[in-house]
Amino acid sequence: MTPTVVLPVVIGVLYAAGVYLLLDRSLTRVLLGFLLLGNATNLLLLSTGGPSGLAPILGYAEPEEMSDPLPQALVLTAIVITFGIAAFVLAIIYRSWRLVRQEVIEVDEEDRRVARRSGTDADEIDPDDLAPEDRAAMHADTFAADNEVEATLARHYAGIASDDVDLPPTDRHLK
Amino acid sequence: MIRVLTPLPVLLPLLGAAAALLVGGRHPRMQRTLSVAVLTAVLGVSIALLLLADSEGAAALSVGGWPVPLGVVLVVDRLSALMLVVAAAVALGVLVFAVGQGAADGDAETPISIFHPTFLVLIAGVANAFLAGDLFNLYVGFEILLTASYVLLTLGGSAARIRAGITYIIVSLLSSVLFLAAIALVYAATGTVNMAQLAGRLAELPEGTQLLLQSMLLIAFCIKAAVFPLSAWLPDSYPTAPAPVTAVFAGLLTKVGVYAVIRTQTLLFPGGALDEVLMWAALATMVVGILGAVAQTDVRRILSFTLVSHIGYMVFGISLASTAGLAGAIFYVVHHIAIQTTLFLVAGLIERQGGSTSVNRLGGLATASPLLAVLYFVPAMNLAGIPPFSGFIGKLGLLEAGVADGGWLPIVLVAGGAVTSLLTLLAISRVWSRAFWRPPTQSPADDTSDAAAADAGPDLSPEPLPSPVEEQEPAGEKQPAGAALGDRAEARRAAWQRHTAVATASTPATDGLGNDERPGRPLRPLPRVMVASTAAMVVVTVGLTALAGPLYGIADRAAGDLRDRGPYISSVFGDDGAVP
Structure with missing residues (x-):
């Protein structure tokens, strides 16, 4: 039951890489970034249980030797959610590809239009x-x-x- | 009794969704009846919960019978019960509207079997978020409603919706990741995610840690609630969805974020550490949001920006951290859920009647449909806060609470709130004067049929295949340079005839330009069910005015509970208050 420095370092690297990818225009990279962020958060959640111990199964280990089971339950839920949403985003990316043959985030024309407008009131x-x-x-x-x-x-x-x-x-x- | 009813607002829609998915596309009629019945039941249960919670106080249910800090806890207090009632009511109204729209668009032949189940799942997620007694269950509730909302927002998968959906999904994902990380840190610091237990344990943490956790949670919730500067995603993603979807999103989803902010600021971190930051955010949200609305020309976008703007009022009430401020915020949340949903439904009707949602194209709607004009006018005035409507009562309560606070910043916010109210009036009266009262001869008639085709997004029917480009000339070349003035006058006359034809509803409208109307969307009298459900929602919003006294009483008592924190905590841990 010794604390490890590997986990915080891995979490940090995953967060950094995830944020970097999330800032890309390409949707596939955005999805990859989201997956990295999700994994980083899952590891963070897992590491909140404290130093690792034995499997928390009654009769297998003494309670003081066990890992905290609650974060593991939370992580499992979070993994399932991330998995489902990643599948949905993939479908959206594919749909976007089929529609416009590109999978980058497009310029918002409405914003550009409002920005181009002169100072005249619209009523005039x-x-x-x-x-x-x-x-x-x-x-x-x-x-x-x-x-x-x-x-x-x-x-x-x-x-x-x-x-x-x-x-x-x-x-x-x-x- | 109250414990028996507590899980039903989550369970009923989930089971209903499963059943609706099973009957699916083969029995669309049964599916519609089923989902309406389920939501009616949820509304009944929610009203019962509100009455019980108001008379007997808060109650908690430990799901699965686990000992309290370990298992999942559902808590009903006045605030969550009140939110449930409003959510169920608007959801029911919107669902009936969607059924009417589906019937009008011929869904019987090509039904979309996933709309009803997804809608029910959305409501289950909203109810779960309102009832959640621990942070992780709140996260799960958020994820349920967000995942359902992704599907609803991209229904049909047209290019515009996919683009809007991508913005929405990525922003929501980011806020979810932030929320989850905050939960992880909260657990690391305190060893629990139960909110009643956190209320005691968070106070024992060092101030810096508290501030970090509070700001992480607040940022995650403020993204969902669309508080400036975290609001830019909203006006881009909401307007393209089908009208009922936009209506329920605008009404409910942002308010779930506001609800979470209320819980964070009252139950978890009552110290008021970030109140001043929230006040500045509220001011910026109100003013920037409404300036955005004034700059827009599309009804849906105008409404989306007023939605952002009016979130500022609620954040203002929360940031005052007084009972009066919270009561005002709670009342305003209730009022705003109903009013914003109604206005988006009306926008759906406007689009159906006028073939567009752009105020530059619309005209003469008051002649074409006086009923529609009334349906728009009443909630619009309510939104702007004209007395005696509930919007006025809510704003008055908030401004009074701001003045009572006495500081200079709340006074600035009171001024900002008043200005925002006036600018709201400007934005919506522009729609009123141009879309409803301008004679159609003044609107650019030559592109009305084009416009109808271009705005084809918001309905529940599958997107028509885009017509070949050769036929669909760019709007700029629609009128050749040497087009005779007579053509134009002819076109305007045609548009006028069309509007009057719609108004009299006797003869089918002809285009007059030789172009066929877009198939499946002929201009015809508004479907009765859609009008009836919208009218019912308008009646509900007016009813909020009539019932403002009792409602404000409940909001006041709920705010008292929130400031006290005792009722919530003792409902979870028993009256002896032995918090482990």
């Missing part, structure tokens, strides 16, 4: 004076953009089904 603007793309609020234009990407892809890769992931053309290839 006659919608007819605006450029057509400014009339569309929300992400109305993204639908068109997605369609455009899909259509261009269909022209460029006529023989390939749109969910074929072997050939990764991103929008960089289109221009």
